[in-house]
Amino acid sequence: MINDEELPIGFTMELAMHADALNRFSRLSKDEQQRRIDGAKKVKSRDEMRSYVEQMFR
Numbered sequence: 546m547i548n549d550e551e552l553p554i555g556f557t558m559e560l561a562m563h564a565d566a567l568n569r570f571s572r573l574s575k576d577e578q579q580r581r582i583d584g585a586k587k588v589k590s591r592d593e594m595r596s597y598v599e600q601m602f603r
Contacts (some may be wrong), residue, residue: 556585559598569602 560567570578581601590593 549581551592553582553585553588555588555594556582556589556598559594563598566598567595 560570570581573581585594585597588597
């Protein structure tokens with residue numbers, strides 16, 4: 546998995562609260578994980594992050 550230093554804290558917290566999303570994220574290739582992390586870095590609020598994580602694997 547990607548180095549924890551690269552993960553935005555809000556993204557980490559939301560993944561921790563959504564076990565299914567965390568499991569699916571961990572199975573992605575490193576490149577795809579990085580794309581998801583880069584997207585999370587653009588999120589500006591907690592609600593937006595929650596939505597981002599919930600919709601990430603729909």
